[in-house]
Amino acid sequence: MDEPRRAPGGPPVPWTPTPTPPPPTPRFAYLWKRLTRTPYGTAGLGIGATAVLLTPFSGWSPWPWLAGVAVLVMLALLRVDRLLGRWVWPLGGLVVVAGLMLSTTPWAWALAASIGVLVAGVLRLPRWRVAAVGAALCLVSGSAYALVNAQDAREAAAAQARTQAESKGLQGVPAPARLLPTLLNRLAYGDRPEAPGAVCDNLLAEPARAAFTASVAAPDCVAAVRAVTAGITDRNSYADAEAPAVExxxxxxxxxxxxxxxxxxxxxxxGVLTIGPEPTGQSYVVTAFTPCP
Known part of the structure; x- marks a missing residue:
């Protein structure tokens, strides 16, 4: 150990050890502290977290992210990024968030924000108040989001059912007396690609379709139409046939x-054709088919 130094003509000067420098801060911790203590860093983190949380609710759509990249590229080409400085990245993130918000619902925004609060609270544990608030917000916004989605699904199913009903209304013919000539005419040209569908899907209800197919021992209705077409000797006259009818x-x-x-x-x-209205009552189809004896 070094001997204590003596001041000239005085008592010894006590020895003072050299202080040990603190260990260097890890690079990640340094960058995190720098980000969270600068306005643009805090804004960038908030915008980035919001974009990440909203992405699943948008159906993982890539278009908002591509729009953000396109804005950054455009700013770079116009040299505007030099004027914005470090705020250019938060600006690109805002474009992404705006695009995601357009493709999601307000309850999705609320749920994403609630998840963000919950994550922030978890990071602050054991201080639990923020986490508790986040959990409560997640419960409320998640329930509302699920209810809204269920309602949207019911409305979509109802709209699809209406569309199907309307499409069925376009099937058949407008009057019962017109069905036989229409059916015979389409059978006469059943070798055309669109003809089997025009008979099976448009003029025959499901029970009549099955009975018609079985009457010619065909594997399906399309084959049955083609089998009947093959037996027609005069296409031009076949649709002019007359048949007894009972109202x-x-x-x-x-x-x-x-x-x-x-x-x-x-x-x-x-065969014997029973002609009646289709479910919407807007037109007439063959509702039942009985083969000839």
Whole structure:
């Protein structure tokens, strides 16, 4: 150990050890402290966290993020980024957040903010008050978000059902007496690509479709249409056939097993057709089919 120094003509001067310098701050901790203590850093962290939390609620849409990148590129090309300085990155993040907000709902914003508060509270543990507030906010906003989504799903299902009902209203023919000529005409040209669908999907209800398919021992309705078409000898005359018909309360029963033509048989007999309104009541289809004996 060094001997105590003596001042000239005085008592010894006490020895003072050299203070040990503090250990260097880890780089990550240094960067984190720098970010959280600067306005642009704090804004960037908040905007980035908001964008990350909103992304799942937007269906993981990449377009808001691409829009943010496009804005940054445009600012760089216009040299505006030099004027904005370090605020250019928060500005790009704001574009991303704005795009995500356009593709989400207000309750999604509330839930994302609540999750952010909860995460901030967890990071502050054991100080639990912020975490408790975040948990309560998550419970309220999450419940509301689930209810709104369920309501939207019900409305979408109802809209789809209305659309299907309207599309069914476009099937068939507007009057029962017009169904037989329409059906025979489409059968006459059943070898065309669109013809089987025009018969099976447009003129025959499901029970009639199944019975018609079974009447010609075909694997499906499309094959049944083509089988009938193959037996037609005069396409131009086949749709001009006449058949006995009996009116009923909401349509007709047509005996298409007794088809007749002025110039002789133009094709095969078909079956007994029960013609009635489709579910919306806007048009008429074959609701039942009975094969010829």
């Amino acid at each position: 009923q309360a909401d349509g007709l029963v047509v005996d298409a097993c007794s088809l007749t033509w002025d110039g002789g048989a133009a094709g095969p007999q078909l």
